[in-house]
Amino acid sequence: MKFKAFLTDNGVALLEKRFLPALDKIDRTCHLYLTRDHAAFLHNLLNGDGLQSVAQFRIEALFDAYRISSQNDDRIAFAVDLSLLHRAIRSSVGICNELAADAGGSASDRLQIKLVKKLPANSTQPMPFLTFETKGYKSAVIQDVPISKPMSRAQVSELQSALDSAHALPRTLVQVHDLNQLQSFVDRMRHVGDVLNVSISKHGDLHLQIATTLITLGAEFRKLPILGERADAPPEDRGLSAQARSERAVSRGDAEAVQVSVKHFAKSLQCHTARPDCAFYGIAEQGACLTVIFQFFIPGTRQTDKSISLYCRLPVLDPGTN
Amino acid sequence: MSSPATEAEAAAAAAADLICHLDNVQGIVDALSSVRWKRHQDAVVEVSEHGVVLIVEDSGCLQAKVYLQRELFIRYDYHAQGRPRFGVGLGLFVDCLSTFSVPGHSNTIEMRYPGPDMQLLLKSIDSLDACIYAEIRTRIPETISWDYDFEPAGSSPLSFTVRSAALKEAIDDLEWPGSSVQITLQPAPPSVTFKGEGHGDLQIEFMYYANTDLLIAFHCDHAVSHRYKYKFLRATTSNLPSNVTKDNRGSKLTIGRGGMLKVQHLVSVARSSAAHQHSASGYQQPSRIAYVEFFVKPEVDGDDA
Numbered sequence: 017m018k019f020k021a022f023l024t025d026n027g028v029a030l031l032e033k034r035f036l037p038a039l040d041k042i043d044r045t046c047h048l049y050l051t052r053d054h055a056a057f058l059h060n061l062l063n064g065d066g067l068q069s070v071a072q073f074r075i076e077a078l079f080d081a082y083r084i085s086s087q088n089d090d091r092i093a094f095a096v097d098l099s100l101l102h103r104a105i106r107s108s109v110g111i112c113n114e115l116a117a118d119a120g121g122s123a124s125d126r127l128q129i130k131l132v133k134k135l136p137a138n139s140t141q142p143m144p145f146l147t148f149e150t151k152g153y154k155s156a157v158i159q160d161v162p163i164s165k166p167m168s169r170a171q172v173s174e175l176q177s178a179l180d181s182a183h184a185l186p187r188t189l190v191q192v193h194d195l196n197q198l199q200s201f202v203d204r205m206r207h208v209g210d211v212l213n214v215s216i217s218k219h220g221d222l223h224l225q226i227a228t229t230l231i232t233l234g235a236e237f238r239k240l241p242i243l244g245e246r247a248d249a250p251p252e253d254r255g256l257s258a259q260a261r262s263e264r265a266v267s268r269g270d271a272e273a274v275q276v277s278v279k280h281f282a283k284s285l286q287c288h289t290a291r292p293d294c295a296f297y298g299i300a301e302q303g304a305c306l307t308v309i310f311q312f313f314i315p316g317t318r319q320t321d322k323s324i325s326l327y328c329r330l331p332v333l334d335p336g337t338n
Numbered sequence: 339m340s341s342p343a344t345e346a347e348a349a350a351a352a353a354a355d356l357i358c359h360l361d362n363v364q365g366i367v368d369a370l371s372s373v374r375w376k377r378h379q380d381a382v383v384e385v386s387e388h389g390v391v392l393i394v395e396d397s398g399c400l401q402a403k404v405y406l407q408r409e410l411f412i413r414y415d416y417h418a419q420g421r422p423r424f425g426v427g428l429g430l431f432v433d434c435l436s437t438f439s440v441p442g443h444s445n446t447i448e449m450r451y452p453g454p455d456m457q458l459l460l461k462s463i464d465s466l467d468a469c470i471y472a473e474i475r476t477r478i479p480e481t482i483s484w485d486y487d488f489e490p491a492g493s494s495p496l497s498f499t500v501r502s503a504a505l506k507e508a509i510d511d512l513e514w515p516g517s518s519v520q521i522t523l524q525p526a527p528p529s530v531t532f533k534g535e536g537h538g539d540l541q542i543e544f545m546y547y548a549n550t551d552l553l554i555a556f557h558c559d560h561a562v563s564h565r566y567k568y569k570f571l572r573a574t575t576s577n578l579p580s581n582v583t584k585d586n587r588g589s590k591l592t593i594g595r596g597g598m599l600k601v602q603h604l605v606s607v608a609r610s611s612a613a614h615q616h617s618a619s620g621y622q623q624p625s626r627i628a629y630v631e632f633f634v635k636p637e638v639d640g641d642d643a
Binding site for chain 1: 427430433434436437439440441443466467468469470471472473474475
């Protein structure tokens with residue numbers, strides 16, 4: 017089992033400033049899953065009750081001179097602490113920049129990352145590490161980030177099938193541009209209750225509501241751009257309250273509604289730190305989960321950057337248990 | 339069009355005692371937060387032609403009122419006979435209101451009472467395609483257990499005005515001795531003394547002539563001294579919004595008959611975009627101020643010196 021690569025400038029920019037801080041806020045530990053073509057950071061894919069998130073990159077987006085080999089079809093997966101990984105990258109970048117300034121060159125071919133087994137201090141058992149090596153002309157700085165034992169063949173294939181199953185898109189997706197506004201709203205809303213009703217209609221309406229015995233608090237975002245199945249809203253719904261409108265759309269079959277945890281919803285919005293250009297919300301077939309897909313544009317264009325994909329799946333609460 | 343005035347809605351509007359619009363939600367949130375001193379507080383809201391008053395009370399010893407005069411609202415339609423009152427959880431009300439306040443956006447909201455089920459109804463009205471709404475269940479208010487009628491102690495007032503920031507700092511410092519705090523006003527030399535006794539003692543003195551920038555005004559013709567429970571005194575400044583100290587405002591403290599202490603703060607409800615700092619004194623139009631008043635009953639063995 018071998019993995020060795022150089023982190024590119026673009027990879028550093030993506031990970032250090034954007035993705036690692038965002039993913040760290042979702043949960044401190046995640047699985048790093050490496051294949052011949054992709055590197056993915058995965059949260060909670062193997063247990064069903066948490067917020068699932070998948071951040072997947074094409075190898076070229078992050079690495080140069082990428083070498084991977086394993087007996088399991090060149091796939092390697094392990095658990096890693098994101099805040100340690102973030103710290104290691106940050107300080108390696110700092111050192112790299114200093115060295116590059118001295119040498120007057122680019123930092124790109126100097127930050128090497130590889131999988132190693134080492135004997136830690138006070139231990140007789142060798143342990144796996146992800147090592148960051150920054151080389152100068154006379155010195156090298158090495159940082160070891162402890163990782164879990166690489167996952168077994170069975171676990172890796174479980175991870176892969178969870179990834180594959182997440183690819184099915186909801187039938188209707190609505191696009192939210194102002195994630196800042198949504199985030200500040202949800203951050204304040206979470207003081208009021210724990211369970212969030214989310215309904216998404218084919219008319220492009222996203223309706224969020226918390227209802228307790230003391231208070232009903234909701235927000236309706238209308239006429240959002242739609243991806244997938246759409247329908248025209250009946251004109252008689254125009255003058256109704258947000259609540260009535262979404263109830264009618266659900267009963268007509270033009271909308272779906274699920275309940276999710278406010279905490280999960282707020283956490284999924286932390287992906288905003290990764291600076292996506294917009295987000296799509298949709299409810300998976302049969303209300304299985306709430307899916308949030310973040311879209312990244314190629315800088316300076318309105319074209320989707322296909323080398324990056326980031327999405328979250330929020331588990332649906334059973335209305336009976338609340 | 340922006341007003342989908344269906345018949346039902348028009349009928350509901352006609353039946354409402356109050357429909358008001360406000361354009362600075364955060365200012366109202368700040369004003370109401372200043373009377374939040376513990377987790378669960380029941381508030382009574384009274385609506386009249388002059389505005390909205392929110393009252394909270396604690397253990398028969400402390401009462402606080404926030405006056406939101408009708409001038410603070412950009413629309414104020416009042417149609418009730420008598421003064422309708424309703425009870426509401428203060429924390430829930432404030433948390434809910436703050437959801438409407440989106441930083442960096444102007445937010446105009448409508449507040450309406452009562453809804454079809456006696457709820458307090460709130461909704462944002464400044465955007466057609468995004469709407470926030472809330473329905474808060476109200477309660478029949480309990481009659482307030484203790485009468486806080488504040489009467490002057492004598493023919494001339496016993497009062498002083500101190501920088502709100504200095505007052506808060508002094509009260510925070512008195513936490514260490516804890517238990518009770520004695521407030522003494524004396525005419526010669528004109529000064530105010532806060533003395534805390536408990537685990538050791540701590541005395542904080544404001545001399546009128548020595549620090550006129552802290553003690554802005556002082557009226558006292560005879561020495562007076564009363565003791566107040568620390569936790570009630572602390573409640574009067576514990577949640578003072580930051581704009582009060584930033585605007586360098588003063589708080590007025592008056593001692594009334596029987597030693598009842600009245601503490602008055604001014605909280606700015608100016609629109610954030612219009613919140614242009616005019617001068618160091620933080621002068622703003624009086625109509626953009628919410629008045630906050632606390633009444634603290636003295637400890638029973640408090641004696642007139």
